[in-house]
Amino acid sequence: MQIFSENLLANQVAIVTGGGTGIGKQIAKTLGESGAKVVIAGRRKEVLEETRNEFVKEGIETHAISIDIRVPEQVQQLVDFTVGSFGKVDILVNNAGGQFPKKSEELTPNGWNAVIHNNLNGTFYVTQAVAKQMIKQGTGGAITNILVSFLHRGAPGIAHSVAARNGVYGMMRTLALEWAKYNIRINSIGPGLFVTEGMKEEMASSAGPHFIEQVTQDVPLGRTGRLQELGWLVTYLSCPAAEYMTGEFIVIDGGNSLGRGLTFVPY
């Protein structure tokens, strides 16, 4: 379904990290369907190339680059590559990330650092490099971070990831203040459960075979999220309709984070 006009983001250039798979792939596709030129970035070259070919066949102007967001020199290559390919950067989606579930008392320092490094440091490196380019351009920009719905509630088994995402939240609030004068807006999204291959792999060994059904039972709207719904939300945050929004965190989880609530009459 095409919600937004195909010209909404015409002449806009977007970078989506982790854009070769899952949520990032759908976000990049939706931005492209609204007219943006897209650069998808991740570590696995062959995955990125496959996604790029798919997009190009659909008429989306796409380039792909293999980089690790944890390595500042490679992050700079991403920005240089984007400017070299499309002349500028207007939109950034910080989607790359993830974690492995582990009881906190069993987490090693290396395990903790690995997740903090990827989700917090990596996100900062990309954000800083892209914002410097946006400041140089003088045309503003829209940055969106993909975090998690349970940011403020906690999630036993992934303390490292919740800590890192809260770090990104704090970073976002501060950068929204610092960069407002450049008209660079920065917002965050907290997705609930969206079924992707990456999510299934990550949860498969730890959360048990019924994880998706169990979570779904607690979702008032009764289902998992559709990837397209995240694509639309990012498109909204990246377009002129959201020009007065910055520093905000939007949860999209079918009401899951409301909990069960208090019931005063039988339903």
Ligand SMILES: CCCCCCC/C=C/C(=O)SCCNC(=O)CCNC(=O)[C@H](O)C(C)(C)COP(=O)(O)OP(=O)(O)OC[C@H]1O[C@@H](n2cnc3c(N)ncnc32)[C@H](O)[C@@H]1OP(=O)(O)O
């Ligand atoms: C109600 C709503 C419900 C929503 C639920 C869903 C919420 C979230 C879903 C998702 O996030 S979906 C995304 C799915 N994809 C991923 O999570 C993959 C991301 N993972 C990675 O990219 C990497 O594994 C990593 C986390 C960045 C680590 O990579 P790195 O190369 O740095 O690790 P290593 O050098 O191999 O190891 C460092 C250290 O970490 C320990 N470790 C790494 N992976 C695991 C693991 N799978 N299990 C246990 N431990 C792991 C590793 O052992 C090392 O520690 P030491 O052994 O040296 O002490």
Ligand SMILES: NC(=O)C1=CN([C@@H]2O[C@H](COP(=O)(O)OP(=O)(O)OC[C@H]3O[C@@H](n4cnc5c(N)ncnc54)[C@H](OP(=O)(O)O)[C@@H]3O)[C@@H](O)[C@H]2O)C=CC1
């Ligand atoms: N699915 C869900 O229910 C939820 C997901 N999220 C978050 O949404 C994001 C996307 O998840 P999802 O699509 O489900 O899972 P994926 O595993 O498909 O997405 C993770 C993406 O990030 C890329 N990536 C990870 N680390 C790096 C790195 N160091 N440098 C460059 N790219 C990297 C991966 O590519 P590669 O491995 O090739 O580098 C991959 O494309 C993640 O941040 C996840 O934590 C949040 C809440 C819920």
